[in-house]
Amino acid sequence: xxxxxxxxxxxxxxxxxxxxxxxxxxxxxxxxxxxxxxxxxxxxxxxxxxxxxxxxxxxxxxxxxxxxxxxxxxxxxxxxxxxxxxxxxxxxxxxxxxxxxxxxxxxxxxxxxxxxxxxxxxxxxxxxxxxxxxxxxxxxxxxxxxxxxxxxxxxxxxxxxxxxxxxxxxxxxxxxxxxxxxxxxxxxxxxxxxxxxxxxxxxxxxxxxxxxxxxxxxxxxxxxxxxxxxxxxxxxxxxxxxxxxxxxxxxxxxxxxxxxxxxxxxxxxxxxxxxxxxxxxxxxxxxx
Amino acid sequence: xxxxxxxxxxxxxxxxxxxxxxxxxxxxxxxxxxxxxxxxxxxxxxxxxxxxxxxxxxxxxxxxxxxxxxxxxxxxxxxxxxxxxxxxxxxxxxxxxxxxxxxxxxxxxxxxxxxxxxxxxxxxxxxxxxxxxxxxxxxxxxxxxxxxxxxxxxxxxxxxxxxxxxxxxxxxxxxxxxxxxxxxxxxxxxxxxxxxxxxxxxxxxxxxxxxxxxxxxxx
Numbered sequence: 001x002x003x004x005x006x007x008x009x010x011x012x013x014x015x016x017x018x019x020x021x022x023x024x025x026x027x028x029x030x031x032x033x034x035x036x037x038x039x040x041x042x043x044x045x046x047x048x049x050x051x052x053x054x055x056x057x058x059x060x061x062x063x064x065x066x067x068x069x070x071x072x073x074x075x076x077x078x079x080x081x082x083x084x085x086x087x088x089x090x091x092x093x094x095x096x097x098x099x100x101x102x103x104x105x106x107x108x109x110x111x112x113x114x115x116x117x118x119x120x121x122x123x124x125x126x127x128x129x130x131x132x133x134x135x136x137x138x139x140x141x142x143x144x145x146x147x148x149x150x151x152x153x154x155x156x157x158x159x160x161x162x163x164x165x166x167x168x169x170x171x172x173x174x175x176x177x178x179x180x181x182x183x184x185x186x187x188x189x190x191x192x193x194x195x196x197x198x199x200x201x202x203x204x205x206x207x208x209x210x211x212x213x214x215x216x217x218x219x220x221x222x223x224x225x226x227x228x229x230x231x232x233x234x235x236x237x238x239x240x241x242x243x244x245x246x247x248x249x250x251x252x253x254x255x256x257x258x259x260x261x262x263x264x265x266x267x268x269x270x271x272x273x274x275x276x277x278x279x280x281x282x283x284x285x286x287x288x
Numbered sequence: 289x290x291x292x293x294x295x296x297x298x299x300x301x302x303x304x305x306x307x308x309x310x311x312x313x314x315x316x317x318x319x320x321x322x323x324x325x326x327x328x329x330x331x332x333x334x335x336x337x338x339x340x341x342x343x344x345x346x347x348x349x350x351x352x353x354x355x356x357x358x359x360x361x362x363x364x365x366x367x368x369x370x371x372x373x374x375x376x377x378x379x380x381x382x383x384x385x386x387x388x389x390x391x392x393x394x395x396x397x398x399x400x401x402x403x404x405x406x407x408x409x410x411x412x413x414x415x416x417x418x419x420x421x422x423x424x425x426x427x428x429x430x431x432x433x434x435x436x437x438x439x440x441x442x443x444x445x446x447x448x449x450x451x452x453x454x455x456x457x458x459x460x461x462x463x464x465x466x467x468x469x470x471x472x473x474x475x476x477x478x479x480x481x482x483x484x485x486x487x488x489x490x491x492x493x494x495x496x497x498x499x500x501x502x503x504x505x506x507x
Contacts, residue, residue, distance in 0.1 A: 001506045004445070119498065131493060200463065206445035206495045208462035213449045216458075216470070219390035228310055229423035230387070231456070231470045236426040237388030237431070238467045250466060255431075256464030257440045263359045266388075267381045270425050276433045280435070 002131070005082050005122035010076045010282065015112050015288035019071050023064040030057035074107035078120065084129070084202060088149065089154035089173075091199075093133060094126045128204045139194040145184040149195045152177040159200075160247070212238070240266035260284065295327045302476050304330035374404060384422035393419070434468065437461075442467055444504075446496040448476050457484050459498045462495070481505020 005046075033054035081100035086092055101120050108116060119125060139144040139158045155174040162170055181188040217235065220226055239253045248256055252264050262271060262280060269277075290504045296319060303315035304327055316323050379400060386396040393415050401409045409451050410418075425486035455476040471484055481506040485491065496502050 001503060002493060002495045003498055007482040007497045015396065030327065081432075122498065124498075128495075201443055201493070203445070203493070203495050205445050205463045206447055206462075206497065209447040209460040209466055211465070212460050212467050213447060213458060215390075216449060216456070222390055222392045222395070224392075226451055226472070227423070228472045229420070229427045231334050231472055232430050233388050234390075234420070235467050235470050236430055236433075239386070243465065253461075253464045253466040254437075257437060257461065258464075259433075259436055267385065270384070270429060272325035272424060272429070274428050274487040277293055277429070278385050 001124060002204065003119065003122050003125040003206065005125065006205035007209060008119040008125065008206045009079070009082070009205075011079065011116050011119065013255065015116060016068070016071055016075055018112065019064075019068040023068045026057070026061040026064050026255040030054065030061040033057040063222050071113075077104040077107075082204070083127075084132075084204065085154050089151040089158075091132055091136070091150050092129055094129055097126055100178055128202050132198065132202045135198040136195060140191050144186065144190065145191065146195070147264050148177055148180045148184060149188065149192050150199070151201050152181060152192065153195055198247065209286065236270065237266050240269060292329070297333055300326040300329040301333035305334070356500060378409060379404075380418045380422070383410075383418045387419045387422070434487065437466065437468060438488060440464075440486055441466070442492045444468070444480070444485075444492055444494050445486060445489050446494055446502055448464075448499070448502070459484065459488070478500050478504030 034057075036055050036065075037050050039048055040050050077100060079102065080098045081092075084092060086096075105113075105117055105120060114180065127209065136150065138147055140149060152174060155170050155177060159167055159170045182194070185191065185285075215238075216234070223230070242252045243249050254261060254264060259268065260281075262284070300315060300319065303311040312323055312326055315321075315326055319326075323331075363376075367376060368438075372384065376409050382400065383396050387393075387398065391399075394410055396415055397409065397412055398436070400415075443462055445460045446460050447461050449458060451472065454473045456473075457469060457471040457476060458465050458467070468488065469484055474480065478501045483500055485494075485505060496506070
């Protein structure tokens with residue numbers, strides 16, 4: 001079982017937001033204290049008392065601001081460490097990532113970061129990396145070829161979402177890696193297929209389930225009662241609904257999962273008798 | 289429809305147009321029509337002849353126009369009848385889809401009332417019954433479809449949400465976004481998670497938050 005990084009990142013953002021809000025509030029208070037000093041000075045009164053207050057407020061504001069900046073830098077470091085691949089397209093490993101996380105956590109002092117530290121120290125957080133390395137080692141025994149194939153997969157994956165400007169550069173790198181793979185092993189395509197199957201299954205965040213949760217939460221705000229059957233109705237509709245955006249666009253979850261149905265129209269499917277549908281699918285499988 | 293024979297019309301017109309003194313009176317006696325009618329017939333005959341002289345094809349054009357309008361009228365009637373009598377099956381599909389999309393019964397009824405004539409929309413109870421029936425059908429169908437999904441689901445993201453303090457155990461396959469489980473209650477104990485995950489025998493990896501009971505269920 002892997003511990004998802006979605007909640008960790010969510011907690012980091014929550015605390016960081018709180019830190020910035022706190023720093024902003026104290027900065028405002030310092031600015032007010034400063035204006036009070038100016039006002040007192042203009043009135044010709046003794047400013048020693050209010051000036052002291054303003055000085056203290058500025059000191060506090062500076063300290064909190066510095067803390068927030070430091071926390072921001074540390075969270076960026078954590079974000080980089082939790083990414084699956086390094087900048088050169090190599091799969092991160094536990095030792096390297098844990099080192100980066102330890103460095104970043106030294107900057108996150110204070111009880112408010114307790115939960116984040118606990119989550120980042122948890123062995124399960126980096127479990128997907130261990131799993132990936134383990135599976136890759138089983139799939140491709142030769143380390144050099146394995147690394148080259150992983151880089152090739154990384155460049156291919158990055159090309160899909162890249163802008164036109166970067167795409168040309170990535171295409172060159174992909175070609176280069178293909179040549180390297182070809183030199184290392186003439187039958188590299190089959191090994192690449194295995195690497196692709198493994199790397200496309202490495203999941204670190206449970207944001208998929210959080211996405212569905214948010215949809216169900218919106219529904220429950222409108223329905224007075226959601227029975228188990230109603231949940232099933234929503235589930236069936238969700239499975240047959242064609243996704244419009246993102247990398248899954250143009251297909252419904254059932255299609256993406258690899259299921260072949262006579263129709264993906266949810267109402268037509270709903271009207272089918274389960275036994276008749278089962279028979280139909282069996283016939284379809286036999287024909288294939 | 290003509291109620292007077294054409295030759296009578298022409299005869300009446302001739303008596304008027306000949307200009308002989310007393311011809312109209314005599315013609316009225318012979319045919320039994322009043323003098324006013326005979327003058328009226330003469331006017332209409334003269335008008336028809338003038339029209340015929342002005343353009344011979346006008347009648348055909350009018351006839352074609354008439355045919356076109358009849359066809360258009362028929363098509364409009366058909367379309368109107370289809371809208372007017374929105375089949376109940378369509379209304380059921382609308383209600384079930386709306387409910388699956390998260391609309392409440394009240395919202396579904398309001399939307400149906402927009403395109404159904406006044407007073408012909410289904411009642412709240414009827415819409416509720418349609419939705420319940422579809423939900424039961426979905427439950428039966430998913431029992432089969434979930435079985436078919438089993439061998440394709442290798443990774444699962446697990447979490448729980450609460451509905452009126454009752455937990456819903458959620459499981460989503462992250463690559464396809466297939467919502468493979470949404471079990472309402474009875475609790476979120478390790479046993480409940482274990483029972484839920486027992487259906488997914490091919491699952492290799494699970495991603496979840498740090499919930500203790502969830503972890504116990506996975507183990």
